Amino acid sequence: MLRGLLTTLAVLAPAWAAPLDGGVPEQRHLALGVAANVASSNGVAITWITTLGAGSSATVRLSPTSAAEVQSGGGKVYTGQKYDYSYVDERHSVPYQSGDIFRVFITDLEPRTTYWYAVDGAPTDVRAFTTVPAAGDGTKFSDSSVLEIAVMGDLGQTEFSEQTVNRVCPRCATAGSAPIGNSDAAFAIIVGDLAYADGDPERWDEWGRLTEPLASRMPLMFFPGNHEIEIDEDTMVPFVNYRNRYVMSQAQDEIITPGEVFDWHTYDFNFTYEGGSSYYSFDVGRAHFVMLNTYVDTTVDSQQYSWLLNDLTTLNRTTTPWVFAFLHGPWYNSNHVHQNEVATDNSRAAMEPLMEQYDVSMVFSGHVHSYERSHPVFEDVVFEAGQAPIYVVVGDGGNHEGLYSDFSPQHWTAYHNGSSYGHGRIKIFNDSVATWEWFPNHLATAEDSVAVTNLAQRSLQSDDDKKVDTDTREGDILGGTVVVVVFVSMIVAALVVTYRRRKAFLKATDHDPLISSLDRDEPSSPAASPRTEEKSDIEIARNEDFDGEL
Numbered sequence: 001m002l003r004g005l006l007t008t009l010a011v012l013a014p015a016w017a018a019p020l021d022g023g024v025p026e027q028r029h030l031a032l033g034v035a036a037n038v039a040s041s042n043g044v045a046i047t048w049i050t051t052l053g054a055g056s057s058a059t060v061r062l063s064p065t066s067a068a069e070v071q072s073g074g075g076k077v078y079t080g081q082k083y084d085y086s087y088v089d090e091r092h093s094v095p096y097q098s099g100d101i102f103r104v105f106i107t108d109l110e111p112r113t114t115y116w117y118a119v120d121g122a123p124t125d126v127r128a129f130t131t132v133p134a135a136g137d138g139t140k141f142s143d144s145s146v147l148e149i150a151v152m153g154d155l156g157q158t159e160f161s162e163q164t165v166n167r168v169c170p171r172c173a174t175a176g177s178a179p180i181g182n183s184d185a186a187f188a189i190i191v192g193d194l195a196y197a198d199g200d201p202e203r204w205d206e207w208g209r210l211t212e213p214l215a216s217r218m219p220l221m222f223f224p225g226n227h228e229i230e231i232d233e234d235t236m237v238p239f240v241n242y243r244n245r246y247v248m249s250q251a252q253d254e255i256i257t258p259g260e261v262f263d264w265h266t267y268d269f270n271f272t273y274e275g276g277s278s279y280y281s282f283d284v285g286r287a288h289f290v291m292l293n294t295y296v297d298t299t300v301d302s303q304q305y306s307w308l309l310n311d312l313t314t315l316n317r318t319t320t321p322w323v324f325a326f327l328h329g330p331w332y333n334s335n336h337v338h339q340n341e342v343a344t345d346n347s348r349a350a351m352e353p354l355m356e357q358y359d360v361s362m363v364f365s366g367h368v369h370s371y372e373r374s375h376p377v378f379e380d381v382v383f384e385a386g387q388a389p390i391y392v393v394v395g396d397g398g399n400h401e402g403l404y405s406d407f408s409p410q411h412w413t414a415y416h417n418g419s420s421y422g423h424g425r426i427k428i429f430n431d432s433v434a435t436w437e438w439f440p441n442h443l444a445t446a447e448d449s450v451a452v453t454n455l456a457q458r459s460l461q462s463d464d465d466k467k468v469d470t471d472t473r474e475g476d477i478l479g480g481t482v483v484v485v486v487f488v489s490m491i492v493a494a495l496v497v498t499y500r501r502r503k504a505f506l507k508a509t510d511h512d513p514l515i516s517s518l519d520r521d522e523p524s525s526p527a528a529s530p531r532t533e534e535k536s537d538i539e540i541a542r543n544e545d546f547d548g549e550l
Helices: 002-010 067-071 159-168 201-215 240-245 303-313 342-357 470-474 481-509 513-517 535-543
Strands: 026-031 044-050 059-063 076-079 081-083 100-106 114-119 127-130 147-152 187-190 220-222 255-257 261-263 272-274 280-284 287-291 322-326 362-365 371-374 390-394 413-417 422-428 433-440 448-453
Touching: 026 201, 026 220, 044 114, 059 067, 059 100, 067 114, 076 100, 147 159, 147 390, 159 201, 159 422, 201 220, 201 240, 220 287, 287 303, 303 342, 371 433, 371 448, 390 422, 390 433, 413 448
Parallel strands: 147 187, 187 220, 287 322, 322 362, 362 390
Antiparallel strands: 026 044, 044 100, 059 076, 059 114, 081 100, 114 127, 147 422, 255 272, 280 287, 371 390, 371 413, 422 433, 433 448
16 A cells, blocks of 8 residues: 555656746657668667747757857757647547657767767757767777666656666766766667556656656667557557657658557557557667567568568678567566467567577566566576576566566566566677676665576577476486486476466456456555576676676
């Protein structure tokens, strides 16, 4: 009850819940992206909003020299587009009308370079950002690693959300025109479910203000979750607010068709949102990042599946040996919430084999408001470290629906926590080794961490040689007994998975009333989370002589 009260109070009159202030630019956002079909390895898109008809133009003044040069009218001026949009939702008697939205694409920046910029309408309000390493660049970028990326999910707009944003970039809120430096991540990713506006576009304005201190100084990448679907009641076009407000790394033109959601508990739908900022990929340094949309067609006959297959098969692994994938619906989720959903199950059935086949080292998701990390796993079978992808759920960003703490034991689960908000960080040290760390907001240090081996480095072992039983991690079984136990455990695990899938199918077809309770607004009661420490993996990462292999 206390946590529910705190969650309620967190959404009452936050500092960012204010109307647009005349012609003053706000909601600045940097993305690693350029216009569709325009090639640029170092492009950025800068977006901001003012009140409608304020008279500003879509121009950005930018300098690699200093804030003073921008403030004095120096530097280079870039121009872009200005537009607005409307949105109709049956819960509001008057259609929403956006302010003026401005977007400028800049394609000629140098990598690893700090730039100062100001948008039209606020010539003295200068911000700074640093461009990311170019594709293939493996030299050290941050203070602690070659490349560091912050990952969070299901952010929303509560005081907990603000805490998460401040943890991702501690200096962003007070940086002014100063660069944030190399001790922060090169960029950040949100794994869907952004504003939790749920049909109220003014909440998108509030979310834009909440994230602006970070997003105006560090590229912030994301993609749609279920809360971004937001179908216009007049046109039946989905993702209206997301598509009009933000742009990502667009390698394809956008294709959108109207439709509806047949069941909001399983996310069964018939609309289309292809290309554009729906799903996309980009390269930074020695890594390739793949962003997927769970809430458009993902089956083997879909356009998104064909795009993903082409993306992974044509990737130059010499330039970008690391691959990380991101989507909203989790494929490995031991929480009682968000089980047996059509959209998530379809994406897993079609795409999980691609993740294993094309050496995707980690797959990140949200949707479930908790933190969870798997052992290396493929089709429910646990493998040795570096022999299968690791799956991470990081839906604990802070949204008003609260945390989910009710888990069931699963043999592939390495660690979970359903009682803390937080975020995580990927740290790449060289072409073979990275680490993943999860930071609860209330702790200064990581509560969970694991060494990650690049799957592209896998040896030519047979698949059977790579499989392990999780009990052997505890050292309880020795000698020849290991072989017998592993074999038996694999059979039992297969039977359990078959039984659970059959049970889930029957539950879904019978319209079990429990399914209707999966999307709850009230947080679960906090509970102690079991922990599985992979000390040997972590010690390997920390003892590795990273500097010698950069």
